[in-house]
Amino acid sequence: QITLKESGPTLVKPTQTLTLTCTFSGFSLSTSGVGVGWIRQPPGKALEWLALIYWNDDKRYSPSLKSRLTITKDTSKNQVVLTMTNMDPVDTATYYCALPHGPFGVFDYWGQGTLVTVSS
Amino acid sequence: DIVMTQSPDSLAVSLGERATINCKSSQSVLYSSNNKNYLAWYQQKPGQPPKLLIYWASTRESGVPDRFSGSGSGTDFTLTISSLQAEDVAVYYCQQYYSTPPQITFGQGTRLEIK
Numbered sequence: 609q610i611t612l613k614e615s616g617p618t619l620v621k622p623t624q625t626l627t628l629t630c631t632f633s634g635f636s637l638s639t640s641g642v643g644v645g646w647i648r649q650p651p652g653k654a655l656e657w658l659a660l661i662y663w664n665d666d667k668r669y670s671p672s673l674k675s676r677l678t679i680t681k682d683t684s685k686n687q688v689v690l691t692m693t694n695m696d697p698v699d700t701a702t703y704y705c706a707l708p709h710g711p712f713g714v715f716d717y718w719g720q721g722t723l724v725t726v727s728s
Numbered sequence: 729d730i731v732m733t734q735s736p737d738s739l740a741v742s743l744g745e746r747a748t749i750n751c752k753s754s755q756s757v758l759y760s761s762n763n764k765n766y767l768a769w770y771q772q773k774p775g776q777p778p779k780l781l782i783y784w785a786s787t788r789e790s791g792v793p794d795r796f797s798g799s800g801s802g803t804d805f806t807l808t809i810s811s812l813q814a815e816d817v818a819v820y821y822c823q824q825y826y827s828t829p830p831q832i833t834f835g836q837g838t839r840l841e842i843k
Contacts, residue, residue, distance in 0.1 A: 645832075654821065654835070654837050655770075655778065655821055655834040655837075656834065657832035657833065657834065660832075668831065670831075670832075671729060704777055706777075709780075709783065712783075712825055713766075713823075713825030713830030713831075714780060714823075714825055715778070715780060716789060718777035718778060718779075720776075721777055
């Protein structure tokens, strides 16, 4: 059974750095072709892809957010960590981690998401 | 970036009737080397994460009812629900994942309601 769960702060202040952890089970990030992605959704708005990391440590970022994002993996802990610097109130959103279908960017398993509010 | 534009933004359809949602990409998502369209559709109900319905533009995910179908190629795509059920009330998103590894973008969403 594949599960993913996001964890991290629910409230961050403007200019702070957000660190989110995705803890997963039912698959391994050391298996060829496997990746984990992050997607966010501001309240009442559309989905926005943020980043992907693959089993071979290949990393892909949204061009518009690339300068602020870092994605890493800890295969031994079955975790993927996303950091986003210089947080702003417009970054208030539910942040999801998800498992893509092989090397392609189609997400067939999702975590429940974690709401992060940016406010002073 | 490839921009995905859905139409309409919202839609009200009677139970049992057909619902059609359109998605247009700013450039082709048809990969000539394998003749596959890198286009997916998701359904999102309130308070839930998105659920994958269709990928490769027309391949239904396992367990998705066959009243959901996807069509189109290149830059123009359609999600059709052949006979709307009450449980289909949701927001629907298209997504392109062109290239491997991908650069991913979603449409703005279409809200589907019962008339």
